[in-house]
Each structure stands twice: as C-alpha cells, then as structure tokens.
Amino acid sequence: ADKMTSTPENMTCKEYVDLNPKSWAPVALWVTSQDTQFKSGDWVALSEQSVAEAPLILEFCKKKPEGTLKDYLASKK
C-alpha cells in the first residue's frame, strides 16, 4: 500500500467520525505518536492512552468536521 493512501496523514475530521469505530483507537495512536520516539514505550500504556484519546478526537471532530486530525493535534498545544 502506498504510504499516503494507507495512513491517516491527511485524514479529515469528517472521515474520522465516519470510520468504523473499531479503528478509532488505532488511528488515534497513529496520529498522536507521529514524531514520537518511543523510549521505554509500553504497549499497554500507549494503547490505553489511545482508547482514552479517541473520544476527545471525536468531540473535536464533531464540532469541526471540515478540520483535519492535524488540527486536533495543534489544538492540544
């Protein structure tokens, strides 16, 4: 798969809301981990953080469907 077509690099908020809910946490993990260097990374902690982050992204995206997941990341700073 092409890197740009099989990753959520340019996913819009509307696309996120419309995803199969079972992919919300993995996409959250992917997006929030970009530019991260895992150090003593622990999968359980990372995945639980993503499960917790998914509803925050949804909330942001429902308010701003024309936005992107990058806007969400920017909004956290």
Added chain:
Amino acid sequence: ADKMTSTPENMTCKEYVDLNPKSWAPVALWVTSQDTQFKSGDWVALSEQSVAEAPLILEFCKKKPEGTLKDYLASKK
C-alpha cells in the same frame, strides 16, 4: 470510548477490507503490536512496517472474509 468498541480486537476480515483505506496501516500496527513490549522502539520503523503489512492483511482478508485479524496473526506463525 469503551475499549472493546474503539479497538479492532474483534475486527473481522470483511470489516478490515471495508475500512477507510487511511486506517489500514494504523489498524495493522495495532493488531501486530498487541502483546509487544516496545524496547528501543522507533516510530518510523514501526509505522513503515505497518504500511508494508497492510497489503498482506488485505490479501489474507480478501481470501477469507469470514476470518478475523487474529486469524491473520495466527497465520504468520
């Protein structure tokens, strides 16, 4: 989000094939990293591996739409 509803724990192959393609690599990462302890984990390597793995999962899943992502993992062993 509930852990079982926002993660692909029980995702079927048909669901994977039907996903928004932009979530293929993140779901691949999630599924293949279960039970992994990241050590000197490096996000670039992990994410590129997932981009490469997505078409393998798709190929498996197109042949066996009634299967699950766990079946894919089992098939690799």
